[in-house]
Amino acid sequence: MKSACNLLEPLLHAYTEGWLSASDRLRVEQHLRECSACRQKVADWYAVANALRELPTLPAPMPRLPAPEPEPRLVPRLALAMCPVMALLIAWHSSAWRPTLSHLSTYAPPRIITKPLHSYAHTMHRWIAEVQRRWKAF
């Protein structure tokens, strides 16, 4: 039976994974009824697969993620945001061109006041830089 068993081995493997067509499955089952060696092999393969499935999950060390950049403090942020207003005020006092109040009404507060700088795009940029740095270091 040795050569028949050898020929059948890949089918036997596919059988244990449920990959066979109905006709091949019948063929394998027929052989398994007659051959204790192959029955043993199938049982061993199941045992190997189960042992692999039961490998424990290992506790990971804390990932060393790059530390987030500190956000600019509130005062510089406000100063930055007030720049357009200051420009308009300076223009008001010094130049021949006098902005009217209607000029100010078109001025929307910049998003850096309303939204934290720690945005996705910002973080993304930092991470890409980190990846590039690592690849260069290779």
Next chain:
Amino acid sequence: MASDAQLVERCLRGETTAFDTLVARYRDRVFSLAFRILGEASAAEDAAQEAWLRAYTRLPMYDPAQPFSTWLLCLTARVCLNARRARQTEQHYTERAAKAQPPTPTLEERIYERERQRTLQRLLLRLPVLQRAAVLLYYYEGLSVSEVARALDVPEGTVKTWLYRARESLRQWLQEELGE
């Protein structure tokens, strides 16, 4: 509890803490897979780190039709394979890996169980690295043949052959080791 898909969406909308939740959810699994493929805690730590960076930067490319865990673990396997390729001498690396022990096994693991698992981990490292990655993604992580094939960029038939060879090799080695 938010689903993985919800967390990814929140992350893409700029909520970076959502990514931290994903890391907390999967870091042990990512590390474990990396450790099983690379066989060494420090190499696994580096690979896991790299995998998280890559997951973060490629998050906009993630297709929600696929489970996030599958995408992440496939990406981890690829990072590990690349890391291995980058090593100078495979021989030296395999020797070191075969000697390395898994980090901090939990106390409640029974002795017998632990011995068996260590034996299996050691024998896994004898497999060619692609066979090992296929076996781990398929049996350990429960991915489908087609998912493994896509992750390793080979035809499904190749994955099936690798799984067959790997399982047969492990069966023989385990029998020798455990002296049945």
